[in-house]
Amino acid sequence: MPLEPRHIIEFLGDATNDKFNSELLGYLIKRVNKLCFDECQIDRIQCTLTPLCTRRFLLKLRIKNGLNLDDLPKFCYSVHKNIVLRDFRGKTIVYRPFDAYLYLVDFLDIFFHGDYRKLNKFISFKNWDDALKIFDDRIYNRDENFHYYLKNNYFIIRYDDRLHIIFIEENYVLCNARGESIVNLDILSGICELYANLYFPDVKVKLIRSEFVQITITLPSDIINNISNDPEAQENFSKSDHYFWNVFYEDLETMTQFCQTIHLEIDYIGNLLIKLDINLVTNNYDEKQKPLPLRYRDLRFLLNFVQRLYTDFYVYWLPT
Amino acid sequence: MYIGCLLNLKNNSNNKVIKMNEVEDDTRLMEKIKEMITEGKIDAVVDKIAIYLNLSTEENYIERLENIFETVSLAQGGRTVIRFLIEHLVIDVPSLLENLSKKDSLLRYSFLLLLREIAENEQDLLIPHSNDLLNSEDPNVREAFLQLIVFIAGGDKGIEDESILEIITSRLSDEKDFVVEKAIQALKTIGNKSPSIVTRVLKEFSKKCSENDELIKNIDIVLKSIVTVEKIEEIVEIVEKEESKIEKPVEELVEKEKELESKEIELKVKEKELDDKEAELEKKEILSDFDLKKIEKEKQLTEKEIELTEKEIELKEKEKEIKLEIEGKKDIKKLPKKLVKEEVKILDKEIELKKKDLEIKKKKLEIEEKEKELEEIKVIEKERS
Numbered sequence: 001m002p003l004e005p006r007h008i009i010e011f012l013g014d015a016t017n018d019k020f021n022s023e024l025l026g027y028l029i030k031r032v033n034k035l036c037f038d039e040c041q042i043d044r045i046q047c048t049l050t051p052l053c054t055r056r057f058l059l060k061l062r063i064k065n066g067l068n069l070d071d072l073p074k075f076c077y078s079v080h081k082n083i084v085l086r087d088f089r090g091k092t093i094v095y096r097p098f099d100a101y102l103y104l105v106d107f108l109d110i111f112f113h114g115d116y117r118k119l120n121k122f123i124s125f126k127n128w129d130d131a132l133k134i135f136d137d138r139i140y141n142r143d144e145n146f147h148y149y150l151k152n153n154y155f156i157i158r159y160d161d162r163l164h165i166i167f168i169e170e171n172y173v174l175c176n177a178r179g180e181s182i183v184n185l186d187i188l189s190g191i192c193e194l195y196a197n198l199y200f201p202d203v204k205v206k207l208i209r210s211e212f213v214q215i216t217i218t219l220p221s222d223i224i225n226n227i228s229n230d231p232e233a234q235e236n237f238s239k240s241d242h243y244f245w246n247v248f249y250e251d252l253e254t255m256t257q258f259c260q261t262i263h264l265e266i267d268y269i270g271n272l273l274i275k276l277d278i279n280l281v282t283n284n285y286d287e288k289q290k291p292l293p294l295r296y297r298d299l300r301f302l303l304n305f306v307q308r309l310y311t312d313f314y315v316y317w318l319p320t
Numbered sequence: 321m322y323i324g325c326l327l328n329l330k331n332n333s334n335n336k337v338i339k340m341n342e343v344e345d346d347t348r349l350m351e352k353i354k355e356m357i358t359e360g361k362i363d364a365v366v367d368k369i370a371i372y373l374n375l376s377t378e379e380n381y382i383e384r385l386e387n388i389f390e391t392v393s394l395a396q397g398g399r400t401v402i403r404f405l406i407e408h409l410v411i412d413v414p415s416l417l418e419n420l421s422k423k424d425s426l427l428r429y430s431f432l433l434l435l436r437e438i439a440e441n442e443q444d445l446l447i448p449h450s451n452d453l454l455n456s457e458d459p460n461v462r463e464a465f466l467q468l469i470v471f472i473a474g475g476d477k478g479i480e481d482e483s484i485l486e487i488i489t490s491r492l493s494d495e496k497d498f499v500v501e502k503a504i505q506a507l508k509t510i511g512n513k514s515p516s517i518v519t520r521v522l523k524e525f526s527k528k529c530s531e532n533d534e535l536i537k538n539i540d541i542v543l544k545s546i547v548t549v550e551k552i553e554e555i556v557e558i559v560e561k562e563e564s565k566i567e568k569p570v571e572e573l574v575e576k577e578k579e580l581e582s583k584e585i586e587l588k589v590k591e592k593e594l595d596d597k598e599a600e601l602e603k604k605e606i607l608s609d610f611d612l613k614k615i616e617k618e619k620q621l622t623e624k625e626i627e628l629t630e631k632e633i634e635l636k637e638k639e640k641e642i643k644l645e646i647e648g649k650k651d652i653k654k655l656p657k658k659l660v661k662e663e664v665k666i667l668d669k670e671i672e673l674k675k676k677d678l679e680i681k682k683k684k685l686e687i688e689e690k691e692k693e694l695e696e697i698k699v700i701e702k703e704r705s
Contacts, residue, residue: 042497042498042501043498043501043502043505044425044429044463044498045429045432045467048425048426048429049426049429049430049433075425075498078425079425079426082424082425082426083426085424086424086426091386091390092390092393092394092430093426094426
């Protein structure tokens with residue numbers, strides 16, 4: 001039987017192998033460097049069109065671990081940046097650059113080209129007044145379709161339909177966040193608050209005891225009281241009857257995958273409060289029964305549910 | 321000030337509107353081109369693209385080019401369109417590669433892939449540009465053309481032109497690593513098909529630039545990949561032939577020198593002939609037909625005399641030779657060798673003397689001829705006067 005990846009993982013996990021682990025990892029690092037610098041990017045056509053690592057994940061490995069541009073395969077990185085740029089401009093690309101890591105200055109160069117030097121300086125020195133002035137100018141005077149939210153070490157930008165997370169201290173940006181896991185409660189609450197501001201301002205978002213984020217959706221008593229009591233009378237169902245008798249429980253079931261808990265409460269006026277408690281892990285488990293982390297796309301799914309409830313059963317029922 | 325601001329705003333908004341319209345027009349046109357390609361109207365597409373590019377300005381030419389490639393590369397039959405564009409000279413490959421060099425690598429390499437089929441099957445469209453493009457100042461252009469060479473070498477015909485191989489080999493010491501890499505790749509691909517030619521070119525080049533370590537190292541890499549057990553025989557045969565060629569050159573040189581000498585002699589003879597002819601022509605101009613006939617007859621007579629005397633000399637020589645042979649045979653034992661040699665020398669001198677007499681006679685005749693000519697000229701002049 002040949003050597004398999006799991007053998008290496010098990011070997012590295014065994015504390016008695018500490019002496020050999022560094023040697024083994026040294027071989028791996030040597031191989032990775034050879035692959036990037038000697039085999040892949042030396043042939044630039046290959047590196048551009050068919051890179052030897054899938055979607056340049058080895059770049060992510062380097063950037064996320066704080067390596068400088070000098071320690072990166074530069075041509076590969078330049079192609080990577082180019083792909084994000086082309087995707088942003090709607091040009092043809094080899095693959096969609098989801099979960100692409102870029103250095104802050106390069107991200108700003110792509111999305112805020114004219115002001116990228118200034119912005120890089122302001123953000124690096126946390127001069128938020130001047131940085132936000134530039135962003136606001138672009139939004140209000142130049143019709144650029146983006147929104148931002150600053151939460152401690154994270155600056156969240158929603159540009160068109162894509163989400164980008166600036167890691168200020170780390171000096172890098174996660175572009176087109178989708179399949180990556182959300183690593184911090186600040187990011188989680190920041191995204192929820194940004195979406196709440198944009199799409200469901202009356203929905204409450206709270207970070208509770210630095211443990212989880214609670215989203216509370218209020219469905220007015222009017223709508224709850226108007227729901228038909230007879231689930232069999234499908235023919236006379238209104239839109240809300242149909243939803244609450246046929247779809248709502250399915251939605252809640254799906255949401256339980258991503259929420260730690262879901263509370264349904266009736267307040268003193270008779271409104272229905274749906275409380276979704278979310279943290280960084282889901283209720284889905286891997287083969288080893290380890291909970292899977294919450295990803296950006298999971299959160300997006302969850303926020304879409306909130307938005308639908310809000311627009312269909314809250315805004316619609318508010319007295320004008 | 322306020323009005324100025326307003327005007328600026330208006331200009332800006334006008335520019336924006338124009339740009340928006342341009343973009344809309346472009347997208348509409350590209351959609352139309354896509355449709356036409358799928359319908360198989362290749363000629364019409366080529367015409368449309370030609371007009372579109374002709375109407376471009378310096379600023380938006382590359383943008384338009386990019387639009388076309390994006391549209392064409394995604395459509396089925398796009399390669400045919402590209403081939404037609406090159407054949408109809410709507411797109412000029414060298415300037416195209418230079419323009420693409422300014423754009424990002426993704427576009428450049430995607431376009432190169434589009435050219436693959438053309439490179440493999442219709443290399444004649446590309447090969448003529450090889451010298452210019454392989455020596456281009458722009459490393460991206462050099463790299464792009466080397467990639468095209470890789471495609472060409474992978475095609476049916478391959479590359480066997482030694483001058484191109486030499487230029488590619490010179491790129492093995494290019495200042496840019498990625499160009500060197502492409503040159504290595506190109507030589508390897510060519511070498512797979514024609515190892516003997518590549519080996520020879522590399523060998524000669526390495527001799528010329530033996531001090532360039534980088535180049536030698538890269539030549540080594542190429543050679544290592546070319547030489548296999550299967551191909552070694554072919555390469556060795558050619559090397560042996562070359563070695564035998566190297567042994568010959570001294571002899572060849574001597575032969576060539578001889579040839580040159582004989583050619584020089586021939587040239588001199590021809591020069592003399594020309595001079596004679598000129599002289600004859602001059603005479604013809606001066607003398608009448610009657611006089612010419614006389615002179616010719618006299619000449620013929622004198623030539624015959626000379627021939628007769630030459631024959632006499634030859635006969636005498638033969639007689640002497642026969643005598644010598646007979647005497648030699650009879651008196652070999654009697655006479656010492658030295659005496660025989662001296663006799664031969666004396667005979668030779670006699671022959672030489674006779675030859676000289678003949679020459680003197682010839683010259684005398686010539687002088688007489690000239691004197692006669694002069695006299696005739698005088699007579700003619702007198703008659704005229």
